Amino acid sequence: MQSVYLDNNATTMVDPKVKEIMQPYFCEYFGNPNSLHKFGTQTHHAIHEAISELYKGINADDNDDVIITGCATESNNWVLKGIYFDLIFNGNKKHIVTTEVEHPAVGATCSFLESLGVRITRLPINEYGNISAQQVEEAICDDTALVSIMWANNETGLIFPIHEIGQICKKKGVLFHTDAVQAIGKIPVDVQSANVDFLSFSAHKFHGPKGIGGLYIRNGVSLTPLLHGGEHMRGRRSGTLNVPYIIGMGEAMRLAVEYLDFEHVSVRGLRDYLEDELLKIKDVFVVGSRENRVPNTTLISVRGIEGEAMLWDLNKAGIGCSTGSACASEDLEANPVMVAIGADKELAHTAIRISLSRFNTKEEMDYMIAVFKKAVDRLRNISSSY
Numbered sequence: 001m002q003s004v005y006l007d008n009n010a011t012t013m014v015d016p017k018v019k020e021i022m023q024p025y026f027c028e029y030f031g032n033p034n035s036l037h038k039f040g041t042q043t044h045h046a047i048h049e050a051i052s053e054l055y056k057g058i059n060a061d062d063n064d065d066v067i068i069t070g071c072a073t074e075s076n077n078w079v080l081k082g083i084y085f086d087l088i089f090n091g092n093k094k095h096i097v098t099t100e101v102e103h104p105a106v107g108a109t110c111s112f113l114e115s116l117g118v119r120i121t122r123l124p125i126n127e128y129g130n131i132s133a134q135q136v137e138e139a140i141c142d143d144t145a146l147v148s149i150m151w152a153n154n155e156t157g158l159i160f161p162i163h164e165i166g167q168i169c170k171k172k173g174v175l176f177h178t179d180a181v182q183a184i185g186k187i188p189v190d191v192q193s194a195n196v197d198f199l200s201f202s203a204h205k206f207h208g209p210k211g212i213g214g215l216y217i218r219n220g221v222s223l224t225p226l227l228h229g230g231e232h233m234r235g236r237r238s239g240t241l242n243v244p245y246i247i248g249m250g251e252a253m254r255l256a257v258e259y260l261d262f263e264h265v266s267v268r269g270l271r272d273y274l275e276d277e278l279l280k281i282k283d284v285f286v287v288g289s290r291e292n293r294v295p296n297t298t299l300i301s302v303r304g305i306e307g308e309a310m311l312w313d314l315n316k317a318g319i320g321c322s323t324g325s326a327c328a329s330e331d332l333e334a335n336p337v338m339v340a341i342g343a344d345k346e347l348a349h350t351a352i353r354i355s356l357s358r359f360n361t362k363e364e365m366d367y368m369i370a371v372f373k374k375a376v377d378r379l380r381n382i383s384s385s386y
């Protein structure tokens with residue numbers, strides 16, 4: 001049976017080039033880079049190269065910090081809890097601005113801080129699935145410690161106005177964090193032109209290994225560590241460096257930048273082709289304009305068909321998609337972004353997220369289109385609501 005992976009916003013395949021470059025760092029060069037003997041120092045050059053790819057990939061300045069973390073969930077937790085200690089618990093700020101549609105790594109951490117007495121403003125998205133810089137400007141108060149808004153949404157792929165928000169935060173003197181997990185490798189990401197103070201990323205969303213990510217911290221910005229211990233990573237994050245994974249993430253970032261044009265043209269071309277064909281089916285809707293969306297993502301709704309039922313039919317034919325966030329898709333809940341854009345209750349349960357990568361092909365799209373159409377016919381025939 002054919003096997004087609006269209007759930008790249010949940011995780012991606014490790015690029016074989018990434019796997020290859022990691023290989024020697026398990027059994028040959030296994031030293032602790034902090035050790036002073038040759039086993040330790042053997043890894044220094046490769047780690048340095050990998051980390052400099054991370055700096056290049058997001059256009060960080062040499063004086064900024066790019067700190068390796070265990071995942072983007074850690075990066076997001078770290079920014080919010082670190083700022084809590086710096087500016088709220090030990091300072092006179094009391095307020096954080098975020099959106100209603102952040103990844104749970106931001107959303108649930110904000111709820112935790114709320115339970116400690118922090119005031120959280122969660123900006124709603126508009127009917128186009130986006131938020132405006134003006135909403136952010138109006139939400140910032142004298143006691144705002146941090147603005148945390150994702151670069152691109154994981155469900156819809158919609159790109160938020162990060163450059164304008166960065167300008168506003170700079171003007172108002174408020175720290176700005178962006179979860180850029182869904183932007184890296186899909187659109188250009190430049191921490192300097194966007195005026196961000198913190199930026200989270202995760203290797204497994206751009207064809208690197210799972211269980212490693214990073215946090216960009218602008219030069220001079222203090223952030224209480226989440227993990228105290230040794231002096232790793234300039235004292236910002238303790239724990240022995242995960243050498244092979246850091247090297248893998250560096251290579252994955254290098255490739256992500258190298259393939260940006262390919263993503264912009266070829267992946268987008270496949271996505272648009274697929275979307276155009278699926279939109280020919282009666283009563284099918286796509287969320288958000290194409291211009292403002294990362295090239296690989298489509299959130300599509302088929303009136304009359306539960307998202308889960310559709311996934312089941314696709315899965316039987318060897319196709320992997322999702323009804324939304326991998327973290328939330330286990331229970332039969334309405335897609336949160338669909339609810340936020342004001343979709344009626346029935347339509348909110350029909351969302352299917354299709355997310356491509358540079359490894360998908362035209363043949364796979366044709367297979368998907370055929371299977372999708374067949375599934376719509378079958379499920380609408382047995383549906384009581386259609």
Ligand SMILES: *Cc1c(COP(=O)(O)O)cnc(C)c1O
Nearest residue numbers: 071072073103154181182202213
């Ligand atoms: C996947 C994802 C995360 C979590 O990344 P992990 O490295 O798996 O913890 C955070 N934010 C967004 C937008 C994501 O898509």
